[in-house]
Amino acid sequence: MNPIKDFAQMTAYLQSYSERKRVVVVCPNDPHTEYAVLRALKERLAEFVLITDSHYAARVEDIRNQYPQDVEVFVVPTPDDAAALAVQMVREGKADIMMKGLINTDNLLHAVLNKQTGILPQGEILTHITVAHIPTYPKLLIFSDAAVIPRPNLAQFKAIIRATTEVAHSCGVEEPRIALLHFCEKVNEKFPHTLDYEMLKECALKGEFGRVQMDGPMDVKTACDIHSGNIKGLSSPVVGNADILIFPNLEASNTFYKTITLFAHADMAGMLRGPISPVVVTSRSDSSISKYYSLVLACLSENHKSQISVNHENLCY
Amino acid sequence: MNPIKDFAQMTAYLQSYSERKRVVVVCPNDPHTEYAVLRALKERLAEFVLITDSHYAARVEDIRNQYPQDVEVFVVPTPDDAAALAVQMVREGKADIMMKGLINTDNLLHAVLNKQTGILPQGEILTHITVAHIPTYPKLLIFSDAAVIPRPNLAQFKAIIRATTEVAHSCGVEEPRIALLHFCEKVNEKFPHTLDYEMLKECALKGEFGRVQMDGPMDVKTACDIHSGNIKGLSSPVVGNADILIFPNLEASNTFYKTITLFAHADMAGMLRGPISPVVVTSRSDSSISKYYSLVLACLSENHKSQISVNHENLCY
Numbered sequence: 001m002n003p004i005k006d007f008a009q010m011t012a013y014l015q016s017y018s019e020r021k022r023v024v025v026v027c028p029n030d031p032h033t034e035y036a037v038l039r040a041l042k043e044r045l046a047e048f049v050l051i052t053d054s055h056y057a058a059r060v061e062d063i064r065n066q067y068p069q070d071v072e073v074f075v076v077p078t079p080d081d082a083a084a085l086a087v088q089m090v091r092e093g094k095a096d097i098m099m100k101g102l103i104n105t106d107n108l109l110h111a112v113l114n115k116q117t118g119i120l121p122q123g124e125i126l127t128h129i130t131v132a133h134i135p136t137y138p139k140l141l142i143f144s145d146a147a148v149i150p151r152p153n154l155a156q157f158k159a160i161i162r163a164t165t166e167v168a169h170s171c172g173v174e175e176p177r178i179a180l181l182h183f184c185e186k187v188n189e190k191f192p193h194t195l196d197y198e199m200l201k202e203c204a205l206k207g208e209f210g211r212v213q214m215d216g217p218m219d220v221k222t223a224c225d226i227h228s229g230n231i232k233g234l235s236s237p238v239v240g241n242a243d244i245l246i247f248p249n250l251e252a253s254n255t256f257y258k259t260i261t262l263f264a265h266a267d268m269a270g271m272l273r274g275p276i277s278p279v280v281v282t283s284r285s286d287s288s289i290s291k292y293y294s295l296v297l298a299c300l301s302e303n304h305k306s307q308i309s310v311n312h313e314n315l316c317y
Numbered sequence: 318m319n320p321i322k323d324f325a326q327m328t329a330y331l332q333s334y335s336e337r338k339r340v341v342v343v344c345p346n347d348p349h350t351e352y353a354v355l356r357a358l359k360e361r362l363a364e365f366v367l368i369t370d371s372h373y374a375a376r377v378e379d380i381r382n383q384y385p386q387d388v389e390v391f392v393v394p395t396p397d398d399a400a401a402l403a404v405q406m407v408r409e410g411k412a413d414i415m416m417k418g419l420i421n422t423d424n425l426l427h428a429v430l431n432k433q434t435g436i437l438p439q440g441e442i443l444t445h446i447t448v449a450h451i452p453t454y455p456k457l458l459i460f461s462d463a464a465v466i467p468r469p470n471l472a473q474f475k476a477i478i479r480a481t482t483e484v485a486h487s488c489g490v491e492e493p494r495i496a497l498l499h500f501c502e503k504v505n506e507k508f509p510h511t512l513d514y515e516m517l518k519e520c521a522l523k524g525e526f527g528r529v530q531m532d533g534p535m536d537v538k539t540a541c542d543i544h545s546g547n548i549k550g551l552s553s554p555v556v557g558n559a560d561i562l563i564f565p566n567l568e569a570s571n572t573f574y575k576t577i578t579l580f581a582h583a584d585m586a587g588m589l590r591g592p593i594s595p596v597v598v599t600s601r602s603d604s605s606i607s608k609y610y611s612l613v614l615a616c617l618s619e620n621h622k623s624q625i626s627v628n629h630e631n632l633c634y
Binding site: 134136137150181182183184190191219220221222224225227228231232247248249250251252253254255256258259260261262263264265266284285 | 451453454467498499500501507508536537538539541542544545548549564565566567568569570571572573575576577578579580581582583601602
C-alpha cells in the first residue's frame with residue numbers, strides 16, 4: 001500500500017475494502033452531521049444506526065427510507081438516552097464506530113467514560129488524533145493531542161504515540177516519522193515535556209512503538225521543512241519530513257489546528273482513540289466536509305484494525 | 318493615517334518620513350543581514366553604523382564605499398566587542414536601532430542586558446513583537462511573545478500588551494483589537510493565564526492601555542474568523558477581527574509563527590522591545606526578506622515614537 005496523500009485517496013482506499021463498518025450516530029440532527037451521513041451512504045462507505053429523540057424522528061426516518069438496506073433507526077426520549085444506547089451497541093458489538101451529532105460533547109463523553117457501562121477499557125487513555133491535509137505540505141500530517149489532554153505526562157505521551165502510529169499505519173505509512181515538538185531543540189528541565197521526549201526517544205530505540213523514526217525536541221518548521229533544518233545544521237530521518245507531530249500542550253496543538261484550518265486551508269479529520277471503538281467528535285466550528293472526512297478516517301482505521309487482527313490470527317496457525 | 322496592510326505599504330510609509338533613523342549593526346557578515354542592509358541603503362530607508370571584526374573588514378568597507386554618506390564603519394577585535402560598542406552607541410544617542418548579524422543571540426543579549434552598561438532600563442521588561450502579513454488575512458497581525466518570555470505573568474502580559482499596542486499605533490491602527498488566546502473560551506484556574514486575562518480585561522476597561530478593544534480567552538480561529546465566532550454564538554469587536562494576538566506560552570506562539578511562515582506563506586518582521594531602542598534579532602531560519610522587513614518595522618516604530626514625543630512637546634506649550 002502506498003501512503004495516502006489526501007482525503008480523496010483515503011476515501012478511494014476505504015471503498016476498496018469489501019467489508020463496510022457500522023457507525024452509530026448520536027443525534028444526527030445538525031446539518032453538518034446529516035451531510036456527512038448522507039454522503040457516506042451515497043458513496044456506500046458505511047452502514048448506519050441513527051439514534052435520535054422524537055423531535056427529529058421524522059427527519060431520520062426519511063434518511064432510512066432513502067437507504068433502507070443500510071440504515072437502522074432508534075427513537076429515544078433524550079440525547080442522553082441516545083448516547084447511552086449508542087455506547088451499549090458498541091459494547092455489544094452491534095456498531096464499530098460512534099459519531100457525535102447534536103449533543104453536548106460532555107454529555108456524550110459521560111456515556112463513553114462511564115466506568116460500569118462505558119467503552120473506555122480500564123487503564124486505557126482517551127486521546128484525540130487529527131489528520132490534516134495541508135495544501136502546502138506534500139503528505140498527510142497526523143497530530144495530537146488537540147482536544148483532550150492539556151499537558152500529557154509520559155504515560156499519556158506513550159498512548160498518543162501508539163494511537164497516532166496506528167493511524168499512520170492505516171494511512172499506509174509503514175515507518176512513521178514522529179517529531180516531538182517544542183519551541184527549540186534544547187532539552188531543558190524548565191520544560192518537563194522535553195525530559196519526557198528524551199525518555200520517549202529511548203523507548204522508541206528499544207522498539208516499544210514498533211517501526212518508527214522519532215526525533216525532538218524541535219519546532220514545527222524544523223519538523224516539516226528540510227531547508228530550516230539544514231540552516232540549523234540538523235539532520236535526521238524526521239527533520240523536514242514529519243508524518244506525526246506530538247505537541248507538548250493543548251494551547252500549542254489548538255493553535256496549530258486552528259491556524260492550518262484558517263490560514264492554510266487545510267482539510268481536517270479527527271477522532272477520539274482509547275475507547276473500544278473510535279469516536280468521531282468534531283467541534284462546532286468544523287465544517288461539514290471535516291465531519292465527513294472524520295467518518296472516512298474512523299472507518300479506514302477500524303478496517304485496518306480488523307485486517308491486522310486477521311493477519312495476527314494467521315500467524316497463530 | 319490609514320492602517321498599513323502589508324510590508325510594501327509599510328516601506329512606503331517609512332519613506333514618507335523626512336527623518337532617517339540610524340541603525341547600528343553588530344557583525345553584518347551573513348548574507349541575510351547584508352541583503353537587508355544593502356536594500357535599506359538603496360531605498361534610503363536608514364543610515365547605518367556597521368561594526369565588525371577584522372576578518373570581515375574588507376567586505377564592510379566595500380559597503381561604505383558604495384554609500385559613503387550613509388555608512389560609518391568600525392572594526393573591533395571580536396563579535397563581543399562589536400556588541401559592546403553598539404550598545405554604547407545606543408546609550409550615547411549615536412544610534413536609534415540595533416540589529417543583530419552574525420553573532421550568537423545570547424552574546425548580543427548579554428551586552429543589551431548588562432546592568433551597568435546595557436540598554437534595558439531598570440524595571441522594563443524585554444519582550445519580542447512579531448508583525449505578520451498572512452496572504453489569507455485582510456490586515457497585518459501583530460503577536461507576542463514568540464521568542465523571549467516562556468510563560469508571561471501578569472506584569473509581563475501588561476508589558477507585551479503595551480508594546481504590541483505601540484506597534485499597532487505605528488502601523489496606523491488607532492484602536493487595536495486585542496485577542497487573549499487560549500484553546501477555548503472558558504476561564505479556568507487550571508490554566509492561570511486565563512485568570513490573568515480577566516485582570517487584563519478589567520485593566521483595559523479602566524483605560525490602562527489607552528484606546529484598545531480587548532477580549533478573551535478565545536482561540537486563534539475565533540479571533541481571526543468571524544464565521545467561527547458566529548457558530549459559537551460569540552460576538553465582540555475583537556471576535557473575527559483581531560489586530561493583536563497575545564499568546565499564553567512560547568510553545569503556542571512559536572507554533573503560530575512557524576506554521577504561518579511555512580504553511581501560509583506569511584511575511585514576517587520582528588523586534589525586541591523594552592530596551593531604549595528596538596533590537597532586530599531575527600532567527601537563523603528566517604529569510605533575508607524577513608530581516609529587511611524587521612528593519613523597516615523597527616525604523617517605522619522609532620519614527621512613530623519620535624513623532625509622538627514631538628506631539629507631546631507641542632502639547633506642553
